Amino acid sequence: MAWPGDDAVDKEGWDLPPDWQMREYLxxxxxxxxxxxxxxxxxxxxxxxxxxxxxxxxxxPDTTTAEEEE
Structure with missing residues (x-):
């Protein structure tokens, strides 16, 4: 049986360490x-x-010309 709010726990990652989103991104x-x-x-x-x-x-090496810098 699913408890009310189970979706929120899954979505927010409340059961995971605070850096879980950064870790997933990395x-x-x-x-x-x-x-x-x-x-x-x-x-x-x-x-x-x-x-x-x-x-x-x-x-x-710098490949810009004087015209490009202006």
């Missing part, structure tokens, strides 16, 4: 079905990937 973006790593570790991994992308962008 797993989806990292294309993982699940991970034993904590959400903080997943966030750290994402930050490292972003830093690597920023580093690569900084290393690329």
């Amino acid at each position: 797993l989806r973006r990292l294309r993982l079905s699940d991970s034993h790593e904590s959400t903080d570790q997943l966030l750290r991994h994402c930050a490292e990937q972003i830093a690597e992308c920023d580093r690569r962008l900084d290393e690329q």
Whole structure:
């Protein structure tokens, strides 16, 4: 028998840790079905990937011309 409010629990994730939505988002973006790593570790991994992308962008030669900058 279902109790009144069961749908709300499923929808809101009240029975899950506070970061469950962030964790689901990170797993989806990292294309993982699940991970034993904590959400903080997943966030750290994402930050490292972003830093690597920023580093690569900084290393690329500037291809803009003076006309494009104006």
